[in-house]
Amino acid sequence: MLWEPIRLAVQAIFRNALRSFLTILGVVIGVAAVIAMVTVGQGSKDQVTQDVAKLGTNLLVVRPGQPQQGPGSSGGTSAAFDMRDVEAIQTQVPGVRAAAPANTRTMTAILGSRNHTTSVIGTDSRYLETRDMPVVQGRPFYESELRSGSAVCLLGQTIVRELFNGGDPLGQDIRLKTISCRVIGVMEEQGVSSFGTDQDDFVLIPIKTFQRRVAGNSDIVLIYVAVQSGVSTESAKANIESLMRERRRISPTEEDDFNVFDMKQIASVLTGITGVLTGLLSAVAAVSLLVGGIGIMNIMLVSVTERTREIGIRLAVGAQEGQVMLQFLVEAIVLSLFGGLIGILLGLALAAVGANLLRVPFSPDPLIILMAFGFSAAVGVVFGYFPARRAARMNPIDALRHQ
Amino acid sequence: MSPEPALIQLSGISRVYGSGDAEVRALDGVDMEIAAGEFVAIMGPSGSGKSTAMNILGCLDAPTQGAYQFMGVEVGGLSRDQRALIRRNYIGFVFQGYNLLARTSALDNVELPLIYKGIARAERRALALDALAKVGLQDRAHHDPSELSGGQQQRVAIARAIVGQPAVIMADEPTGNLDTARSREIMELLTAFNVEDGMTIVMVTHEPDMAEYAHRLIHFIDGRIASDGDPKQVN
Numbered sequence: 360m361l362w363e364p365i366r367l368a369v370q371a372i373f374r375n376a377l378r379s380f381l382t383i384l385g386v387v388i389g390v391a392a393v394i395a396m397v398t399v400g401q402g403s404k405d406q407v408t409q410d411v412a413k414l415g416t417n418l419l420v421v422r423p424g425q426p427q428q429g430p431g432s433s434g435g436t437s438a439a440f441d442m443r444d445v446e447a448i449q450t451q452v453p454g455v456r457a458a459a460p461a462n463t464r465t466m467t468a469i470l471g472s473r474n475h476t477t478s479v480i481g482t483d484s485r486y487l488e489t490r491d492m493p494v495v496q497g498r499p500f501y502e503s504e505l506r507s508g509s510a511v512c513l514l515g516q517t518i519v520r521e522l523f524n525g526g527d528p529l530g531q532d533i534r535l536k537t538i539s540c541r542v543i544g545v546m547e548e549q550g551v552s553s554f555g556t557d558q559d560d561f562v563l564i565p566i567k568t569f570q571r572r573v574a575g576n577s578d579i580v581l582i583y584v585a586v587q588s589g590v591s592t593e594s595a596k597a598n599i600e601s602l603m604r605e606r607r608r609i610s611p612t613e614e615d616d617f618n619v620f621d622m623k624q625i626a627s628v629l630t631g632i633t634g635v636l637t638g639l640l641s642a643v644a645a646v647s648l649l650v651g652g653i654g655i656m657n658i659m660l661v662s663v664t665e666r667t668r669e670i671g672i673r674l675a676v677g678a679q680e681g682q683v684m685l686q687f688l689v690e691a692i693v694l695s696l697f698g699g700l701i702g703i704l705l706g707l708a709l710a711a712v713g714a715n716l717l718r719v720p721f722s723p724d725p726l727i728i729l730m731a732f733g734f735s736a737a738v739g740v741v742f743g744y745f746p747a748r749r750a751a752r753m754n755p756i757d758a759l760r761h762q
Numbered sequence: 763m764s765p766e767p768a769l770i771q772l773s774g775i776s777r778v779y780g781s782g783d784a785e786v787r788a789l790d791g792v793d794m795e796i797a798a799g800e801f802v803a804i805m806g807p808s809g810s811g812k813s814t815a816m817n818i819l820g821c822l823d824a825p826t827q828g829a830y831q832f833m834g835v836e837v838g839g840l841s842r843d844q845r846a847l848i849r850r851n852y853i854g855f856v857f858q859g860y861n862l863l864a865r866t867s868a869l870d871n872v873e874l875p876l877i878y879k880g881i882a883r884a885e886r887r888a889l890a891l892d893a894l895a896k897v898g899l900q901d902r903a904h905h906d907p908s909e910l911s912g913g914q915q916q917r918v919a920i921a922r923a924i925v926g927q928p929a930v931i932m933a934d935e936p937t938g939n940l941d942t943a944r945s946r947e948i949m950e951l952l953t954a955f956n957v958e959d960g961m962t963i964v965m966v967t968h969e970p971d972m973a974e975y976a977h978r979l980i981h982f983i984d985g986r987i988a989s990d991g992d993p994k995q996v997n
């Protein structure tokens with residue numbers, strides 16, 4: 360029974376190709392914009408969530424120097440830590456899963472004629488634990504290597520790519536300045552962070568090796584502390600602060616000469632930024648949807664004169680109001696469905712390209728797709744339907760005479 | 763044996779447009795009877811109510827006052843949809859301005875009334891082609907109105923009016939936009955449908971030459987019937 364109206368609607372759509380095209384365009388723009396924007400926004404959010412998880416939400420960074428500085432700031436003039444401080448945090452602060460030293464220096468890694476400037480991090484096995492970073496090829500440091508300060512190293516994926524061109528680095532020797540160290544393992548790929556920094560561009564060497572052969576002293580300038588899950592980072596932070604004040608003999612009237620930075624703070628900043636971004640994108644998308652809707656409305660209203668005469672003719676030859684309405688409704692639905700489908704495909708394609716360019720995951724949300732589609736279809740149907748309904752209720756003679 | 767009711771019977775029909783100071787009494791107490799098979803011409807000065815009468819006769823418009831019986835049924839008491847059914851089944855329209863659907867082939871235009879009659883597609887095609895053949899346009903079936911001359915467009919409109927085998931054709935100035943030769947073609951077509959198919963024809967015209975094709979001429983002046991008789995005697 361519905362087949363005939365559908366056939367007629369398709370006929371009418373092709374008969375008025377330009378009008379149909381413009382209507383569809385409105386739906387397409389609206390749906391595609393919303394889907395693309397929201398999908399990319401969602402992807403960025405997922406990316407940040409991943410990054411934050413990678414940073415470790417229960418990770419504290421302890422550095423010498425005045426508080427209220429980020430983890431990237433230098434230690435300044437305050438005295439450095441030493442290995443005993445690391446052990447004290449590890450053993451005396453309740454709820455600490457692992458504390459790891461992490462002295463860092465930018466150096467050039469050389470293999471044959473290839474070289475690459477990277478971060479050399481002096482640390483021990485606990486670093487892998489604090490950063491949740493497994494060895495995917497080879498093995499971690501042995502205790503004996505850590506104790507004796509052997510010239511061995513673990514590589515991030517970028518180094519493998521840059522120096523070994525993706526080949527097998529295990530057992531090979533790379534040169535860091537004057538140190539020649541043997542590659543014993545490769546770390547899992549971390550990817551690019553939300554800041555756009557390469558998180559795989561590092562070389563890990565035993566802390567003792569770093570102190571002796573790179574720094575030339577026994578200082579520790581950075582300690583990563585992983586807190587057990589279920590333990591609040593705030594209380595761990597307070598405990599570390601009082602422990603360090605005691606160990607560094609800071610009198611009650613003095614300021615801390617070190618700081619404990621909670622990575623959760625970065626997480627909340629990042630999440631805030633993406634929240635704002637997603638909000639902006641959504642606003643742009645909403646405007647596109649509105650513009651698309653207005654486009655549809657416009658076309659439908661402009662064509663009312665011609666449509667009114669058409670309706671007059673149909674009424675004159677014996678069409679009933681309901682039949683005319685059904686025809687126009689089916690026509691609007693067919694148009695909107697068609698435009699909606701194109702819009703969804705286009706939107707997903709744009710989102711995929713955008714996600715690829717921004718290096719965020721492509722995570723389409725079926726609910727948003729349905730909503731955008733529903734809104735555009737509703738606009739198409741409403742603005743196709745109501746002018747037609749008005750015309751169908753007119754006196755046939757008035758409809759025929761409509762100028 | 764009761765007498766068969768007249769096809770069309772108007773008694774005391776008035777049609778008033780607007781209200782108050784702007785009130786226009788387009789028809790003022792019109793009585794008229796048209797029997798099945800008649801060919802009636804309506805003439806009169808501009809504004810005398812001819813189109814208004816035609817619209818009421820064609821069930822496109824409802825009278826303000828009076829009784830209108832179409833095939834014995836009182837039209838005044840019918841709903842919009844019921845009037846649509848009368849138009850669909852018994853009345854074909856020909857307008858001065860053709861009123862064909864734009865960007866739609868002659869064939870599809872002629873098919874239009876049959877769609878609402880619920881006739882299947884294949885049969886619609888056949889009937890529409892047949893109707894186009896009757897007006898001599900079978901070779902123009904797939905042309906759009908914009909590709910046809912005025913006379914041809916009006917013949918398509920006539921094919922559309924007769925395709926459903928209506929009891930009556932209502933033609934309001936069907937030759938108003940055409941030259942004499944083209945007008946005569948139209949009149950001959952209408953005459954043929956009247957004589958051969960027994961269709962009743964009610965036609966408004968300004969041209970006495972065209973009125974002569976009819977068997978009866980009704981003259982309107984100021985919304986009233988001024989005379990009603992044989993066209994050859996009136997002129």
Ligand SMILES: Nc1ncnc2c1ncn2[C@@H]1O[C@H](COP(=O)(O)OP(=O)(O)OP(=O)(O)O)[C@@H](O)[C@H]1O
Nearest residue numbers: 779780786788806807808809810811812813814815
């Ligand atoms: N929709 C309307 N609203 C108000 N007045 C109307 C309307 N239609 C017609 N009239 C008035 O009714 C009167 C009769 O009009 P009608 O169209 O029936 O005249 P007519 O005899 O067909 O004239 P013509 O020969 O010019 O076509 C005129 O005075 C006209 O102005």
Ligand SMILES: [Mg+2]
Nearest residue numbers: 812813814934
């Ligand atoms: Mg008129």
